[in-house]
Amino acid sequence: MITQDIRPILSALLRNRTGAVLVALQVAIALAVLVNAVYIVKQRVDKIGRPTGVDIGNIIVIDTIGFGAGYDHMATVRDDLGWLRSQPGVRAATVVSQIPLSGSGSSNRLFKTPEAKGEGVPMNYFLLDDSGVDALGVKLAAGRKFRQEEILPEDPTFNQPVPSMIVTRALAKSLFGTDNAIGKVAYDALGRPVTVTGVIEHMQGSWVDWDKLDHVGLLPRQPSGPNATYLVRTEAGRRNAISKLAEEHLSASNARRVVQHVRPLDYYRNRSYQSDRNIAIFLVAVTALLACVTALGIFALATFNVNVRTRQIGTRRAVGARKVDVVRYFMVENWLITTGGVLLGAALALGVGYSLSRAYELPRLDLYYLVGGVVALWALGQAAAWQPARRAARIAPSVATRTV
Amino acid sequence: MFGYYIKLAAHSLRRNPGITSLMVLAVALGIAVCVVTLTVHHGMSSNPLWWKNDRVYAVTLDSWDPEQPADDKHPDLPPPQLTWRDAEAVTASGIPQHAVRMFKGYGVISNDGDGGGVRPENSIVRVTSADFFDLFDVPFRYGGGWKAAADAAPEPVAVLSSETNERFFGGANSVGRTIRWNDRVYRIVGVLGEWHPAPTFYDLNNGAFQDPEAMYVPIGWAPSLELESAGNTNCWKPESIDSFAGFLASECIWIQVWVELPDAAARTRMQAWLDSYVAGERRSGRFQRPDNNRLTPIDEWLRINEVVRDDNRMLVALAFAFLAVCLINTVGLLLAKFLGRAAITGVRRALGASRRQVFLQHLAEAGMIAAVGAVLGVALSALGLHALRVMYASPREGFTGLMHVNAWSLGVAVAIAVGAALAAGLYPAWRIGRIAPSVYLKSQ
Numbered sequence: 132m133i134t135q136d137i138r139p140i141l142s143a144l145l146r147n148r149t150g151a152v153l154v155a156l157q158v159a160i161a162l163a164v165l166v167n168a169v170y171i172v173k174q175r176v177d178k179i180g181r182p183t184g185v186d187i188g189n190i191i192v193i194d195t196i197g198f199g200a201g202y203d204h205m206a207t208v209r210d211d212l213g214w215l216r217s218q219p220g221v222r223a224a225t226v227v228s229q230i231p232l233s234g235s236g237s238s239n240r241l242f243k244t245p246e247a248k249g250e251g252v253p254m255n256y257f258l259l260d261d262s263g264v265d266a267l268g269v270k271l272a273a274g275r276k277f278r279q280e281e282i283l284p285e286d287p288t289f290n291q292p293v294p295s296m297i298v299t300r301a302l303a304k305s306l307f308g309t310d311n312a313i314g315k316v317a318y319d320a321l322g323r324p325v326t327v328t329g330v331i332e333h334m335q336g337s338w339v340d341w342d343k344l345d346h347v348g349l350l351p352r353q354p355s356g357p358n359a360t361y362l363v364r365t366e367a368g369r370r371n372a373i374s375k376l377a378e379e380h381l382s383a384s385n386a387r388r389v390v391q392h393v394r395p396l397d398y399y400r401n402r403s404y405q406s407d408r409n410i411a412i413f414l415v416a417v418t419a420l421l422a423c424v425t426a427l428g429i430f431a432l433a434t435f436n437v438n439v440r441t442r443q444i445g446t447r448r449a450v451g452a453r454k455v456d457v458v459r460y461f462m463v464e465n466w467l468i469t470t471g472g473v474l475l476g477a478a479l480a481l482g483v484g485y486s487l488s489r490a491y492e493l494p495r496l497d498l499y500y501l502v503g504g505v506v507a508l509w510a511l512g513q514a515a516a517w518q519p520a521r522r523a524a525r526i527a528p529s530v531a532t533r534t535v
Numbered sequence: 536m537f538g539y540y541i542k543l544a545a546h547s548l549r550r551n552p553g554i555t556s557l558m559v560l561a562v563a564l565g566i567a568v569c570v571v572t573l574t575v576h577h578g579m580s581s582n583p584l585w586w587k588n589d590r591v592y593a594v595t596l597d598s599w600d601p602e603q604p605a606d607d608k609h610p611d612l613p614p615p616q617l618t619w620r621d622a623e624a625v626t627a628s629g630i631p632q633h634a635v636r637m638f639k640g641y642g643v644i645s646n647d648g649d650g651g652g653v654r655p656e657n658s659i660v661r662v663t664s665a666d667f668f669d670l671f672d673v674p675f676r677y678g679g680g681w682k683a684a685a686d687a688a689p690e691p692v693a694v695l696s697s698e699t700n701e702r703f704f705g706g707a708n709s710v711g712r713t714i715r716w717n718d719r720v721y722r723i724v725g726v727l728g729e730w731h732p733a734p735t736f737y738d739l740n741n742g743a744f745q746d747p748e749a750m751y752v753p754i755g756w757a758p759s760l761e762l763e764s765a766g767n768t769n770c771w772k773p774e775s776i777d778s779f780a781g782f783l784a785s786e787c788i789w790i791q792v793w794v795e796l797p798d799a800a801a802r803t804r805m806q807a808w809l810d811s812y813v814a815g816e817r818r819s820g821r822f823q824r825p826d827n828n829r830l831t832p833i834d835e836w837l838r839i840n841e842v843v844r845d846d847n848r849m850l851v852a853l854a855f856a857f858l859a860v861c862l863i864n865t866v867g868l869l870l871a872k873f874l875g876r877a878a879i880t881g882v883r884r885a886l887g888a889s890r891r892q893v894f895l896q897h898l899a900e901a902g903m904i905a906a907v908g909a910v911l912g913v914a915l916s917a918l919g920l921h922a923l924r925v926m927y928a929s930p931r932e933g934f935t936g937l938m939h940v941n942a943w944s945l946g947v948a949v950a951i952a953v954g955a956a957l958a959a960g961l962y963p964a965w966r967i968g969r970i971a972p973s974v975y976l977k978s979q
Contacts, residue, residue: 164856
């Protein structure tokens with residue numbers, strides 16, 4: 132039945148092909164853009180949604196800096212942490228060298244042997260105190276947290292050795308080939324040993340675009356002044372209230388110190404992903420507009436065709452075609468045009484996907500996306516043609532007998 | 536004649552308001568999306584010191600690890616910054632007309648008792664040589680920069696940004712007054728005018744769209760006050776550094792160096808000087824990588840530092856794909872419409888209208904659609920850029936500052952509109968012009 136329909140429709144299309152070719156071209160470009168845009172958006176959404184490993188929703192970051200000869204860094208940090216830890220609703224607070232997920236961080240290389248051979252394994256490290264693990268809310272997989280007596284004093288040269296560290300599973304795997312790393316020893320570039328005393332399940336470090344974002348090490352040392360950055364982990368729902376309280380207290384408690392920012396850790400994560408998020412929004416918006424324009428184009432052209440062919444349709448109806456036959460004629464015609472576009476579009480989509488993967492080091496386009504895109508455009512084409520086809524079916528057979 | 540064509544076109548467009556508005560909307564959307572992405576792209580890739588592009592160069596030397604390049608992804612590039620000692624040597628070479636070595640410092644700026652009760656604030660401060668202001672053509676509102684002598688034996692002098700001057704002195708002429716940085720007193724010698732280069736090409740280490748520094752102080756303070764960088768410090772060599780002097784002598788890179796070379800001869804001499812300097816250092820065991828001593832003009836510097844991100848290029852490509860769909864759409868609709876009214880055209884032809892006249896009449900219709908579409912498109916792009924500013928609501932003025940409709944955007948809109956009128960109108964107008972009048976006259 133359908134194949135019987137196709138031949139006359141096809142030959143009619145081929146005789147008057149410009150309009151059909153233009154629609155098919157639109158469909159082709161729309162498919163190429165749609166498939167690749169959805170694929171890229173999916174990657175960005177996945178990237179933003181990766182688990183952070185920390186208690187991201189309940190951590191406050193307080194960023195301060197002291198100035199002038201009268202500023203006593205050690206005493207200020209001790210007083211601040213004492214006050215923060217005594218507040219009801221605060222689960223833990225630590226001073227930290229840099230803010231996770233903020234785009235600002237420190238890294239060095241660790242080696243398996245004291246001779247520091249080869250490239251070593253990069254580690255994004257954070258200096259913090261014995262409350263560090265609790266303040267981050269990271270999950271300890273093995274070993275222990277830092278002890279109070281283990282915390283080393285500040286090191287203005289950034290070059291003193293640290294004897295112990297807590298590492299993520301991922302860093303342990305890269306260093307030792309196993310995440311069962313308690314008691315294992317790695318070496319810094321000067322060959323000084325550092326022993327793993329704890330392994331945490333997972334934690335994201337500073338740079339969200341770094342491929343070793345989870346190569347994180349925690350080191351037991353007081354970060355050096357005059358900056359003091361605190362991570363304060365609160366009980367659920369208390370974050371904003373405690374932020375306000377802390378800003379008021381810390382701003383007033385020491386005239387030699389400036390409180391720069393009191394912000395949720397979420398703020399830094401969102402800022403780091405800002406461009407990924409905005410690219411995704413832009414792609415979705417333009418792709419949606421593109422689908423609308425394409426659908427409207429199909430709709431308008433089908434409407435036009437119906438208007439132009441009013442007399443032919445009337446004639447067909449007069450010689451016995453049912454309404455459903457007329458609807459089917461237009462739907463099949465549309466389907467043929469869309470299919471032509473989709474075939475061209477599939478090639479185009481693969482080409483675009485390939486060049487994107489080459490130029491931007493993206494993984495190659497997943498074929499499921501192409502299949503989904505083809506189905507979506509078929510549906511879009513049929514939906515856009517539906518109303519004009521129905522209108523065509525309502526044309527009365529008597530039209531055929533009228534002259535203009 | 537032209538006026539008559541316009542009247543005809545307007546008449547024809549009014550006959551199918553639905554299709555007309557669809558075509559106008561398609562052209563407008565296509566133009567808007569292109570103008571938005573191109574405006575941002577253009578702003579990002581523009582050279583804020585374009586008039587000095589053939590005079591001003593970033594200096595880079597490959598002092599990095601003999602075992603591996605500074606950047607795995609771009610192994611051909613030397614590291615983006617210099618060691619303290621190399622920077623000192625290059626700026627002391629005496630060849631450039633102006634030479635600058637600098638880094639970003641940080642610390643608390645507070646008033647020196649005579650500025651009213653302004654809250655102290657941690658700020659980024661550029662620690663730089665005296666030539667900074669002349670080399671980068673930085674505008675002054677009051678006073679000027681400091682003398683080169685103030686770099687060597689550091690004098691407590693400072694230049695304020697106009698924002699800092701606004702904040703601490705209410706915008707008044709503060710030259711001769713004092714301000715505190717990290718609780719030390721500095722005498723103000725100059726206040727900048729409005730200066731917001733975007734991208735901040737002279738220091739791209741922490742992003743290309745940072746706000747300019749709040750204050751500028753002589754580079755000579757770095758050793759005596761042991762100032763650390765608020766930007767990037769990268770070290771490759773296992774060295775036992777236990778003092779600031781040791782850090783200054785180390786292989787760590789953290790200093791940006793720029794030179795102004797007025798002509799090709801100076802450039803050649805500078806290049807020769809760099810090559811011989813590196814050769815000399817190599818003999819003493821440094822610079823074990825192949826020679827890669829570069830003088831990079833600003834345009835090239837922006838490119839190799841990837842200021843325009845791959846994402847931005849992708850969006851421009853997407854915008855043009857979108858425009859293409861919009862135009863194809865318009866071609867299809869125009870063609871259908873013209874052919875739908877072929878009978879009338881047939882009559883016109885029979886009454887003596889030439890092919891050329893019919894062609895121009897129909898092209899006028901496409902032109903009108905493109906013109907209205909362009910006006911609407913510019914309005915839509917203003918809206919789109921506003922939406923982008925909201926999405927990027929960031930304190931970095933430098934970036935959101937790019938997101939405005941400007942003369943350049945308007946030029947792009949006009950160019951696209953003309954292109955659109957031709958692309959969408961030529962073929963349908965040509966097709967309809969070729970109609971043989973007899974066919975249509977018969978069917979009546």
